[in-house]
Amino acid sequence: MASPEIEALTNALARLPGLGPRSARRAVLHLLKRRETTLAPLLSALAAVNERLETCGVCGNVDTSNPCAICADPRRDLRSLCVVEEVADLWALDRSRLFPGKFHVLGGRLSALEGVRPEDLAIDGLVRRIEAGGIDEVVLAMNATLEGQTTAHYVAERIERFPVRVTQLAHGLPVGGELDYLDDGTLAQALRARRPVA
């Protein structure tokens, strides 16, 4: 029988999205067989992430500094704030270099099904950032899913009392599409055609 160490590693890997118990076992064998080239790099990468990365107290990004590099960057346009569901969406937009402003990560989307309520998301923090002033435009960059759009509407309502222009990404996004899966061209088009929230 495999040792408890191997069982524990198999279980930990099996909890990752995309890996079930069977593929986790295969992955463990792969790691054991090629320790120098697979296990060692994975271990040190994981340890580095665990030790060095923290969540930015301003925007919710994950980075080696807090505030994160984006929040600390003086060349960024402070007046423009892009609200996204997840850190991955921030990365996708940042990778595209299309948005010159700052970000705000909600940490998810409203979902009756999954029991995600407004207080589970970083909406109060967003309201406080806008309240603090200096922001002219808030771009709602939620996914083009039912839950993403519900979240966008809720956020728009929560901030409508502030003197900011609230826009959202144009729905050139494929319906049901998730931001993180889109190419830069699609993102660019959606960003260019962004429109005020009615």
Next chain:
Amino acid sequence: MASPEIEALTNALARLPGLGPRSARRAVLHLLKRRETTLAPLLSALAAVNERLETCGVCGNVDTSNPCAICADPRRDLRSLCVVEEVADLWALDRSRLFPGKFHVLGGRLSALEGVRPEDLAIDGLVRRIEAGGIDEVVLAMNATLEGQTTAHYVAERIERFPVRVTQLAHGLPVGGELDYLDDGTLAQALRARRPVA
């Protein structure tokens, strides 16, 4: 853009079988979002495997001791040796509790396609174990694949000069089937009906 730490972790995960770059990225986000419940256990499990597990110098098993628990177990039948391709196969057979003897892990199978030659496998070590004496039967428990059977034939030839009975698992195994994927019933049947290599 994601930090170098995150890129390194994504790359390390993407090298695992069953995870591509896209699902590795998803896995990293999952780890970052649920650090306490996913990243921390995975890190400690990986560290434990890395620190505590070693390859048994006798049989090639992976265990917390060297020689491994199976090699060190005095209740095991020293006269019976089961040769398998991979550690996973050893575990599958050991889990079934059907084989009372000891094991020998080749560490792969001969493959012209993948350039795996006899000297890449632990065949010399097997020959030395048999040469040392005390073994009556060698059970070749290779996968019922073309490469597995080629390997079995090669090993059988290499050890035919010794006064040992060389058997192989009965081909009740589904053709193309891999040992690690079989239920204990199938394994039991194949083991019961094992036959001398012609």
